Amino acid sequence: MINKVLTLGLGKVGTLVATLLSEKFEVTGIDKQAPHYDYELPFKILSGDVADSAFLSKIIEEHDAVVSALPYFLNKPIAKIAHDKGKHYFDLTEDVETTNYIRSLSETATAVLAPQCGLAPGIIGIIGADLAKDFDTLRSIEMRVGALPKYPNGDLGYAFTWSAAGVVNEYINDAEAIHDGQRKLVRSLQGKETININGGIYEAFYTSGGLGTMCETYEGKVDRLDYKTIRYPGHCERMNFLIHELHMKNDKQQLEDILKNAKPPVDEDVVLVYAAAEGWKNGAIDRKEFVRAYTPININGNSWRAISWTTAASIVAVVEMVAMGALDSKGFIKQEEISFSEFLKSHTGQFFN
Template structure:
């Protein structure tokens, strides 16, 4: 793998391209490239135009999509047809299922959901539960938040507003009492304390990726929840359900983007806990870390940007180096945690976690 295309040069995509360009030849494409001096080649193009996409991918061995989830299926179709390795950040379950089917008829790798959650959290969870002989429960929590919250929502869209609304409205898959089922997002609220500060966590869609399928019949409890400041869930339920904004996602996105300004200082919280038996003894293993802004390549990056960018870049690196399979669908939980953390980009999680 020598030449890689990166689609979408926004908050995350521009850093993904910057990181990968340190090891590979990267060409970025965006409908409206930022007027910045990137260290990689950039092109202006429309990803919805099939002819343009095929021309862009003809000399690439891999493509990384950092675009909103609803644009990914067509891009993945073209990549699969051209046998170009495909990676994305989607949290959308229908998109995941469509891409998984494409993987049956291509000689390329199809690796969606390579971000933070789904993505790194699945690799982390699997790294914990692989230490157990019997697994009783797997609980994973992730939050991307402004460092200094204001207002009832205590939130800022440091990544895609479309993605946040999508994961709040779509049902979430869990394993409960040994049964694989769907539950409503924004429900099953709990209070969680991390580093002495209180947060709330609640069910959201997509965070588990394919893990329910992987652990079906092997675990009593498996769930993923999003971490927010207290009061956020109630405010969003009022907005999306009581005010019926769930029926107009575009308007909901526009209102929230207008109401919640982007902030420079953010924090990413990651918590995972697994219970089960090791050598016949009941044990519990946990992982708790937080991540803040970081300077990379001489530029300051938000926590959500660099944690997401390092996650997908690490998966690309592992495929490029022959550490993972070179064709077909890749589940995040199939990626060994030690392999991920020893990679050039995955090691950032070890170096900069608090």
């Protein structure tokens, strides 16, 4: 049963997560500083430091589920407390090492442990698996996601509407893939390709973490499986220059600071989601595709950026599915094991229709 939900981190995404959850659950949001909006938020807000384990342990004890909208590097101790207290845990992390740690807790879990519930990893894995499920033999699964300014400026063509720490982390760490049937690591910011979505020309390249656990799930079942991030043309080359030629991979914090200062968030954004699967069914080869461009929408009278609502709706839908009994009630949840049709039937998942 899930009745009381604790949401950690009340930035743009976390605030919307708590807002959407409050339509079905009793919600408490925690951050060091309460968010400031010109309207009343529909959930209880507490000020607190998530680094204070005694405070966090006490407040988690009072709830049925914990949803972390915090940066990935804060999630390990939170997941451990939730696990020890027997509380459901959900987060948005794209970090592989953090996910592996959380997964290691699942062997003794009495509740759900569900990291990687955002866009990529997250709903892109749900969509990719849905496209692949009806083939007798799979040849490939391609997954691409991009969160972009609608009106790009400058050579980077980007705006940090998402966590700069998360973006830098996925650009620097190696990415998993399956190529020629073999599971392997590939270097992020490589494998650049041109992609056309609704007449717009973009580039896509490897970044880490976007596949979640899919390489493990599909190893031995597909010839090619990979994830790439979508950007405007030229972005990949310039990030390679910063990270590798200028060796800024050795100073992540400085790189984050430079990028956040240079490319602040914008209100007019677009989230591009592209997935395709190829294979054979009844002896005939076929290709199935899912292509969408999501833009800002109005929720309860307020406008929300595309990156905010797509990310928030992804994780809230999974919480709803656990509460409804549509997913297992304990243990580690792989995103690719979530039914896309059931996801779309959830109260919040309907946003993606």
